Amino acid sequence: MANREIDRTAMNALLVGLLKSLEYLGEQRHEILDKVESAMLKYLVETGNIASSGAPGKSGRSLTRLLANNGYGSTHPRHLPLGSRPSLNLIETMAHSARRPKSPPYPKRRISEEKDKVDWVLYEAVLYGMTRALDDQLGVQGQVILDRIGSSMLDYLISLGAIKRSDDPNILIQRVIDYFVKAGYAKSFRFELEGAPPDTFVSRYESARYYTNVFRRTQKEGSALLACPLCLIGHSIWATEGWRFGDVFEVRISSGGNVLAKARIYPEGERFTAKDALTFSQIEVRPPS
């Protein structure tokens, strides 16, 4: 049976990773964050987790309730530094709430701030929101930012002590897998390489909600982006070995949430050599007159 909750640290890592990956854009990052928020809300409405905007009042209350139940409250403008925007985007609000100290001057709320789990549906909404926003904005090159999110998530989880650093990528990958399985991301995860030399990365998951609920949906909507947090962190680790990951070209998702996904991998090395360039330069091109 699929998990209904995931560790708050995993959600915090995702929020921090998303914000950090856009930091270089300065104030303009809000353009993208606003799109993430819009897509998140669309997801929550369409999955029936908050009321639609056609039900005035109800929609607001249901979202506030969902956020509060997960330990995320709204942020009053007076808590923000002078000169900053008057209010926060939903992603910033959630990240801000996550970092907020639990003692005064912040008022006590009815929310459960001690809860160390968050609803999977909120995690899904963030994953869906960032995929849709980056795909709409940038298309396939949005994967560059997604991969950067993976790198920032790993830094965050290591800094938190949730994952222990290792210089050996195989050890580090295993620790990341152990962390995500324990956090409730999937019941299990195994991977293997296919081909000689390896050219395919095969992933097998048990009960992987990202694939059943988010990936399937974004693929159907025409997006080629992959936002699986475990994969994004994996990409950043393998990148240190010169490996690059291509599209998921085959995916099988069972109704029980078991997943088989195959992605192209490209080992380190030049893929357009001087010889390739020479061959191309020697091709005679005669434009039609």
Add this chain to the structure above:
Amino acid sequence: MRFGPDGARCILGGLKYARERSVDTGLLRVGELIDMQASGIENPVVLLSVNPVIYQTRVVDAIKYFSERFGKGLYITLNKPSAVLQGVFERSGLPQESLVYIDSITNTPEHVTETCHFLGRMRELTDLSMALAKMMSEREVNFVFVDSVSTLLIYNDSNSVARFCHAVTEKLRSLNLPAALVLVEMEEGKGIAAQLAQFCDAYVEAGK
């Protein structure tokens, strides 16, 4: 859209606002920027560096400039399906017959239509270079637009991408064809921008 004290109602109401909100660049048009840097060059090869936030606006702006100045063009799309782009360009006033495409993002087996050579989700630079040579031999095009170099960097090392871009621009110069290479401003692409700028006539930073 902001998350204000009045709760989710303003957030949901903001859905429309976020979609409709346009980026007020307050900047020169791409064409003006190109003209400023390559005014004396008849068929310029331009490296167009675009801020991700206004990427789509700037690409539309640039393709309209190239189309108006040079006529029919070849658009190499590595990011968005050609069908999606055709709709966007048509809505912005660019006639459909202004462009033919090489499309390596639409998930379909390789085939050629009247306006497009679909490569499938192909990531090999050699295949792309062959398709480019073939398309230029078979279709009458007056410029080439590569969207984008940043996508090539996802699957290829920067040396290979730089070599590929160099080979393509040399080929285009031999045919007296102008071109634009789009590069989205990201930390990952900083190194290659300097490399590519060396063999382009102009390096245009279209938007901050």
